Amino acid sequence: MMTLDDIDHALLRALGRDATQSAGALGRELGLSQPATWRRIRRLQDAGIIRGRKLDLDAGKLGFGVTVFLGIKLATKGRVSLEDFERAVSAIPEVQTVEHVLGMYDYRLRVTARDIADFERVLRRRIMTLPGVGNVDANVLLSEERRPGPLG
Template sequence: MIALDEIDRAILRAMVADADLSAGALGRRLGLSQPAAWRRLKRLRAASVIRAARLDLDAEKLGFGVTVFLGVKIGTKGQAALGDFERAVSAIPEVQTVEHVLGMYDYRLRVVARDLPDFERVLRRRIMTLPGVASLDANVLLSEERRPGPIG
């Protein structure tokens, strides 16, 4: 774990709000020189505090109007069965995230589809045929509000 001071936390908050900020713009916003801001960003990236900048696409504007969260229970346990499922589900383009979880289900999937008939097609032809799937539970996303996680 890396020790973070208040300037590091301010950098992280600014980058969460706008990941495209240059070191110069970040420095101006926080009262740092461009080289000082750049060195701090480099240190945070080297320590993997900042792992990557990601492109946040609007699925609905791209024609994917339905998002469904699936709870998946795997029938056969063991590393091989879990690995087979993870490899197969990761190859489905409509599956946005695959989370191995503890609780009622073994996996939580975020699946996007154009509409409900399209989701049904993905479910029946791709997801229900995956190795080891014993049961599924679906929750359709109605709305979403994203919040950044705690920065310390």
């Protein structure tokens, strides 16, 4: 495991706030030169600490007004491989995240849809027909507050 210093932590916090900043801008904020900042970013990427930069889209403004979290318990663990289920569920465009979890459910999915009727269509025609699906529990997202991660 790579040892991070205070500058690495500050760099990660700054990128967490705005991943589009240039190495020069980040360097000015942290008191480093642009090349030194770039080398640190590259080292963090090579170590797998920075895995990429993501685009954060507003689903509601794109016409997807409903987000539902599904807890899925597989009915036949022995007959359906987890990889088969994961591959099938990941192919559904409305499924934003697939998390294999420990507890009451085997999987937690984040599903976006245009409205409740659209979600019902996705649930009935796509998710409930997946191999091995047993119990499904749904929670509709009412609001979301984003908090900084452990480095924030």
